[in-house]
Amino acid sequence: MKPTEIVIIGLGVGGFIAAKTAKKTNRNARITIIDEKKYDMFSACGLPFAMEGIISDFDELIHSMPTEKMDMVKLPYHKAISIDNENKIVTALDIDSNTTKPVPYDSVIIATGSKPFVPPIPGAHELLNKGVFVINDLENAKQIVDYSKSISSAVVVGAGAIGLEVGVALAQNNIEVTVIEMLPHAFPKAIDPDIAKILERSLKESGIKLMMGAAVEKITGDEKVTSITVNSKTIPVDMVIMASGVHANWDLAKDAGCELGNWGIRTNAKMETSIPGIYAIGDCVETVSLINHKPWMSQLSTTAYRQGITAGTNAAGGYDTFSGSLTTFVSVIGKMEVAATGFNKFFANTAGYKVVIGKASGLTKPEWYPGAKEITIKVLADASTGRIIGGQGIGEEGVAARVNLISLAIKGGMNLHDLYEAELAYCPAVSEAYDPVSKACEFAIRKMK
Amino acid sequence: MKPTEIVIIGLGVGGFIAAKTAKKTNRNARITIIDEKKYDMFSACGLPFAMEGIISDFDELIHSMPTEKMDMVKLPYHKAISIDNENKIVTALDIDSNTTKPVPYDSVIIATGSKPFVPPIPGAHELLNKGVFVINDLENAKQIVDYSKSISSAVVVGAGAIGLEVGVALAQNNIEVTVIEMLPHAFPKAIDPDIAKILERSLKESGIKLMMGAAVEKITGDEKVTSITVNSKTIPVDMVIMASGVHANWDLAKDAGCELGNWGIRTNAKMETSIPGIYAIGDCVETVSLINHKPWMSQLSTTAYRQGITAGTNAAGGYDTFSGSLTTFVSVIGKMEVAATGFNKFFANTAGYKVVIGKASGLTKPEWYPGAKEITIKVLADASTGRIIGGQGIGEEGVAARVNLISLAIKGGMNLHDLYEAELAYCPAVSEAYDPVSKACEFAIRKMK
Numbered sequence: 001m002k003p004t005e006i007v008i009i010g011l012g013v014g015g016f017i018a019a020k021t022a023k024k025t026n027r028n029a030r031i032t033i034i035d036e037k038k039y040d041m042f043s044a045c046g047l048p049f050a051m052e053g054i055i056s057d058f059d060e061l062i063h064s065m066p067t068e069k070m071d072m073v074k075l076p077y078h079k080a081i082s083i084d085n086e087n088k089i090v091t092a093l094d095i096d097s098n099t100t101k102p103v104p105y106d107s108v109i110i111a112t113g114s115k116p117f118v119p120p121i122p123g124a125h126e127l128l129n130k131g132v133f134v135i136n137d138l139e140n141a142k143q144i145v146d147y148s149k150s151i152s153s154a155v156v157v158g159a160g161a162i163g164l165e166v167g168v169a170l171a172q173n174n175i176e177v178t179v180i181e182m183l184p185h186a187f188p189k190a191i192d193p194d195i196a197k198i199l200e201r202s203l204k205e206s207g208i209k210l211m212m213g214a215a216v217e218k219i220t221g222d223e224k225v226t227s228i229t230v231n232s233k234t235i236p237v238d239m240v241i242m243a244s245g246v247h248a249n250w251d252l253a254k255d256a257g258c259e260l261g262n263w264g265i266r267t268n269a270k271m272e273t274s275i276p277g278i279y280a281i282g283d284c285v286e287t288v289s290l291i292n293h294k295p296w297m298s299q300l301s302t303t304a305y306r307q308g309i310t311a312g313t314n315a316a317g318g319y320d321t322f323s324g325s326l327t328t329f330v331s332v333i334g335k336m337e338v339a340a341t342g343f344n345k346f347f348a349n350t351a352g353y354k355v356v357i358g359k360a361s362g363l364t365k366p367e368w369y370p371g372a373k374e375i376t377i378k379v380l381a382d383a384s385t386g387r388i389i390g391g392q393g394i395g396e397e398g399v400a401a402r403v404n405l406i407s408l409a410i411k412g413g414m415n416l417h418d419l420y421e422a423e424l425a426y427c428p429a430v431s432e433a434y435d436p437v438s439k440a441c442e443f444a445i446r447k448m449k
Numbered sequence: 450m451k452p453t454e455i456v457i458i459g460l461g462v463g464g465f466i467a468a469k470t471a472k473k474t475n476r477n478a479r480i481t482i483i484d485e486k487k488y489d490m491f492s493a494c495g496l497p498f499a500m501e502g503i504i505s506d507f508d509e510l511i512h513s514m515p516t517e518k519m520d521m522v523k524l525p526y527h528k529a530i531s532i533d534n535e536n537k538i539v540t541a542l543d544i545d546s547n548t549t550k551p552v553p554y555d556s557v558i559i560a561t562g563s564k565p566f567v568p569p570i571p572g573a574h575e576l577l578n579k580g581v582f583v584i585n586d587l588e589n590a591k592q593i594v595d596y597s598k599s600i601s602s603a604v605v606v607g608a609g610a611i612g613l614e615v616g617v618a619l620a621q622n623n624i625e626v627t628v629i630e631m632l633p634h635a636f637p638k639a640i641d642p643d644i645a646k647i648l649e650r651s652l653k654e655s656g657i658k659l660m661m662g663a664a665v666e667k668i669t670g671d672e673k674v675t676s677i678t679v680n681s682k683t684i685p686v687d688m689v690i691m692a693s694g695v696h697a698n699w700d701l702a703k704d705a706g707c708e709l710g711n712w713g714i715r716t717n718a719k720m721e722t723s724i725p726g727i728y729a730i731g732d733c734v735e736t737v738s739l740i741n742h743k744p745w746m747s748q749l750s751t752t753a754y755r756q757g758i759t760a761g762t763n764a765a766g767g768y769d770t771f772s773g774s775l776t777t778f779v780s781v782i783g784k785m786e787v788a789a790t791g792f793n794k795f796f797a798n799t800a801g802y803k804v805v806i807g808k809a810s811g812l813t814k815p816e817w818y819p820g821a822k823e824i825t826i827k828v829l830a831d832a833s834t835g836r837i838i839g840g841q842g843i844g845e846e847g848v849a850a851r852v853n854l855i856s857l858a859i860k861g862g863m864n865l866h867d868l869y870e871a872e873l874a875y876c877p878a879v880s881e882a883y884d885p886v887s888k889a890c891e892f893a894i895r896k897m898k
Contacts, residue, residue, distance in 0.1 A: 013882065043815065046877045054878075060817040290872075301882050302875045323870070330874035339874050366492065368509040400874040401850035405857055408871045412861040421772070422857045423739075425779035425788050425849040426751045428495045429503075433462065433750050 001026040006315045007090045007103050009080040009252065010111035011035035012044075014282035014304030014311075016065060018109045019072060021312030029316045031072040032103050033065075034080045034092045037137075040064045045301055047141045048165035052172050058138055075103075083108055083256035085275055107277045107315035110253050110265065111308070114246035114283035114299055119157075123219030124242060131225030132240045135166060144241065148175055151238030155179075155228050157216055159186040161331040163243030164203070168334045170241075171208050178209040178237075180230055182244070185212050189347075190329065190340040191392045194359070195378060198394045202336045246299060248284040261286035263297045269321040271311040279315055281307035288324040290411065291342055291389050292351050298325035328407040330400035339403035342390035342410050345380060354383040355390075358416070358444025362436035364398045369428045373397050377436040379406055379416070379444055386415035386448055393436075402437045416441045416448070450475040455764050456539045456552050458529040458701065459560035460484035461493075463731035463753030463760075465514060467558045468521060470761030478765045480521040481552050482514075483529045483541045486586075489513045494750055496590045497614030501621050507587055524552075532557055532705035534724055556726045556764035559702050559714065560757070563695035563732035563748055568606075572668030573691060580674030581689045584615060593690065597624055600687030604628075604677050606665055608635040610780040612692030613652070617783045619690075620657050627658040627686075629679055631693070634661050638796075639778065639789040640841045643808070644827060647843045651785045695748060697733040710735035712746045718770040720760040728764055730756035737773040739860065740791055740838050741800050747774035777856040779849035788852035791839035791859050794829065803832040804839075807865070807893025811885035813847045818877045822846050826885040828855055828865070828893055835864035835897055842885075851886045865890045865897070 006022050006029050008015045015033060022029050043061045050058050067074040078092040081100065090103045116134035118124050124132055133144050148154065148170060156167040159181035171177040181188065185196035186203075200210055211230060218229040219240055227236045248264035259266045259274035264286035271279045282304035289296035303325050313320035330339035348355045358379045365372040375395025381388045391406030393399040409419040420441035426433045455471050455478050457464045464482060471478050488511050495510045504510065516523040527541045530549065539552045565583035567573050573581055582593050597603065597619060605616040608630035620626040630637065634645035635652075649659055660679060667678040668689055676685045697713035708715045708723035713735035720728045731753035738745035752774050762769035779788035797804045807828045814821035824844025830837045840855030842848040858868040869890035875882045 043817070043877065045875070045882075046815070046817065049818070049877060054819060055817060300875070302872065305882055306870075306872075326872050328872040328874045330876045330879050332876055332878035337879060341872070341874070366495070368492070368495065368504060369498070370503060398850070400876070400879050401847070401853070404850070404871070404873045405853060407873065408854055408857055408868070409861070411871055412858070412863055412867060414861055418861060419857070421755075422853070422860055423751065423755075423775050423777040423790070424853045424856065425777045425790070426494070426749070427779045427781055427849070428492065428498060429781035430779050430786060430849050433494075433754055 001028055001317050003028040003030060004106045004317060005104055006031045006107050006109065007105040008033045008109045008111060009090065010113055010282070011037065011041055011065065012111060012113050012282060012304060013041070013301050014308040015109065015111035016041055017305050017308030018111065018281060018312035018315070020070070021309045022316040023070060023072070025313050025316035025318040032075065033067065033072060034075045034078045034090065034103065036077065036079050036095070038077045040076070042138050044136065047135060047138070048162065048169045051141055051145055051166060052169035058142055061138065080252055083252060083278065085256060085278065107279065109311045109315055110273070110278065110280040110284060111282050111304070112249040112252055112284045115249050116242060117245045117247045118242050119244055121216050121219060123221070127219055127221050127225050130223065131221060131238065132219060132242060134242050135162060136246070147239060148173060152176060153237050154239040154241060155235070155237045156241045156243055158243035158245065159210070159212070160189070160243060160245065161187070161329070163241065164333045165331060166241055166243060167208055168206070171206060178211060178235070179203070180211045180214050180216055182215055183213065187338065187340070190327070190344060191338065192345045192378065195376065195392045195394050198376060199333060199336055199338055202334060206334050246283065250284050253280055253284070261295050263295070269323060270314045271307050271322055272314065279311040281311045287322070290324040290326050293324065294351070296325060296327070298327045300327060300329055302328070326407055326410055328403065330403065335396050336394055337397060337399040338394050339400045340390070340392040341403050341407040343380065344390060344392065348380055348389055353389060355380045356383040356386070356444050356447050358440040358442065358447070360436045360439035360443055362439055363432055364395070365430070366428050366432055375399055375402070375436055377402050377440045379419070379437070379440045381416050381444055383448065386417065386445070388414055388416060388419060402435070405437055416445050420445060450477055450766050452477040452479060453555045453766060454553055455480045455556050455558065456554040457482045457558045457560060458539065459562055459731070460486065460490055460514065461560060461562050461731060461753060462490070462750050463757040464558065464560035465490055466754050466757030467560065467730060467761035467764070469519070470758045471765035472519060472521070474762050474765035474767040481524065482516065482521060483524045483527045483539065483552065485526065485528050485544070487526045489525070491587050493585065496584060496587070497611065497618045500590055500594055500615060501618035507591055510587065529701055532701060532727065534705060534727065556728065558760045558764055559727065559729040559733060560731045560753070561698040561701055561733045564698050565691060566694045566696045567691050568693055570665050570668060572670070576668055576670050576674050579672065580670060580687065581668060581691060583691050584611060585695070596688060597622060601625060602686050603688040603690060604684070604686045605690045605692055607692035607694065608659070608661070609638070609692065609694065610636070610778070612690065613782045614780060615690055615692060616657055617655070620655060627660060627684070628652070629660045629663050629665055631664055632662065636787065636789070639776070639793060640787065641794045641827065644825065644841045644843050647825060648782060648785055648787055651783060655783050695732065699733050702729055702733065710744050712744070718772060719763045720756050720771055721763065728760040730760045736771070739773040739775050742773065743800070745774060745776070747776045749776060749778055751777070775856055775859055777852065779852065784845050785843055786846060786848040787843050788849045789839070789841040790852050790856040792829065793839060793841065797829055797838055802838060804829045805832040805835070805893050805896050807889040807891065807896070809885045809888035809892055811888055812881055813844070814879070815877050815881055824848055824851070824885055826851050826889045828868070828886070828889045830865050830893055832897065835866065835894070837863055837865060837868060851884070854886055865894050869894060
């Protein structure tokens, strides 16, 4: 294939895979990666586990990319400040020297990720890094760990994966933790209240306080945070972690004239933006739901990975598509594995589905086998056709494995019967003869009659 | 629904579920269960783990069935000796009193299971229970454990699940174990030689000797076994476990005039034999392969369970079908979890498929997360269409979970791309961002180009 200049902006999982795939697609591709970090990549999903101490050193999360060996150019500690599509030039600012350099391109892949959203709560912005922290990179994760060494209490705002994982990490390090969530339950966008209840019970048992459906009104302190006001009640606190979601980092794309969706940069299935030759992937883009093919956000590492393959292939002259996402995820919150895929009941109803639900609790192994753990699996289907549109689970083990089956069933357009009849492997040391996934489907099928 | 008399012959998992389902389908069904055992049910798949000591007591494997509460009649320690279909009567022999009683029926469900096959090796039959043992019930499992207390060496004939699980159990109890298999590798009917190699290496590391592709010629001893002759070499040994497969227990069905297949009682998708009103389920029947819909054996607990639901429903006046099996299984052999579904390469080729294979090794978690284990996953597809027809895996954890995905993909008629694109949940504490299943599919897809 003939040489082509590809500029990749942002070195996360998406940018990395895009670069690798582009080179595999066209070994004559000339690839330049512009990234704001001083180091190469880091595994963001590992941060809470490093904070907790399960991973002994933050440095283990850093991975360097052998760009020279891969025949690529890397501009670390550089910020892409503009994309001039008329002249096909990205301008990169060398943060160290504060000088700019032009980088010519045939294609650009925007992989600028997301940034933590700090809500407009009085005190939140003022006290940022003075006891109020966000968490999205190694620096602020380390900062939190350092700060937490001399304190005794923390509030986490937001009961999503990051908030809860960090909450558990702090609690493990003997800090009194309160998690505050504006919506009525944990993981409000991914799971249903009944599954959240099981998680909340487990969190309470491990000493974490929860305030669900609670609004933060004010964060107070001079030099540093001293209290937080929630539902008109002021609570003294030493640290506040803002984990109330992330926003697509889309400024660069916006300035370049790329069309934006409600929550992220809009692309087609080739991951190309409204401007031909400019691709976008990962946390900064809006994708579509695989269920109803309407706009959907999927700010997951796995999504960035797949989108990276697609954009990398296309930018290098190949052809690949990314069809959308189910936001299949798993999170480990203390002892509990929580996973979900597709629509939860709220999203299903909002999208116009009348749903039939099957929920089953069961053991991961026969009750007579040592180490059997209870798990609860829930499957959601379209009540008129039985087509599966969502799944959730919680338990001490084996939850992701079962939610993955539901995810594959949704992908394959399967209905409840198809998944119910799935032939699953049984051995007492590993599984039960009649799996909770099958049981959940059986219960849902019965409701359809 | 109107009353109907159902006789179930054999109280294993199939018979139990058939009874339960029949009662659920028609609460006016009058159900009689005839079973040869003195106790109710036991979990056969748990025997090797009880022998090993993981399950502390054999009695934990015994489960009693509340037949009275379930409004059923149970005839334990009774043997069904004939089915007179003209007069609709099963004759049951009371083993204790050696008297017979007629049991009238509208439908019969034959769930007589299988019996261990003892090959015609000189000495094998003569020395049975004198150091030569089969293993298929609590009694002989206990006998083996008792016998093994005073010995130092054992040979297991047959490297399938039972043979290997029992071999590991004996080795754990400090007995020098040699496993002999006539075919060239372990699990010859389920996995391919390369996957078997990984298992064999692990077995050797744990001190178990293996003789693959080896023929047992003779078993010698007077009062009890003293040696075994394999490939013209005589090895002194204290015990021989015959685990070279099981045969369908079909005599009763044969005598009643039911049509037989090559390996088991033939049934239709309703699990009804060639004689209307007589059903058969579990280890004693021949099913069809879900891949090519040709006769296939699936002597698995999970298959018996599903067939029991079908036969129980139909016998009670409902309607249900069982469409066939992929023989999805998992076995835990020492540290290793081995699982497979669908055709292995040998069966695929025999069935006329030209296969494309993708094999990938990877970690169950990121390498920087503590406790990551290596697993190897293999996917087999029809080379002309990419339709998935088989899968195998081996590793210390998470193997069944991945083989279950392949099983579901086969069931859903998916091709390599469909499974490759499956959206699997990622969290470093649970999984890798790019799963070995996806990688195996990617490798197979590349070979198709």
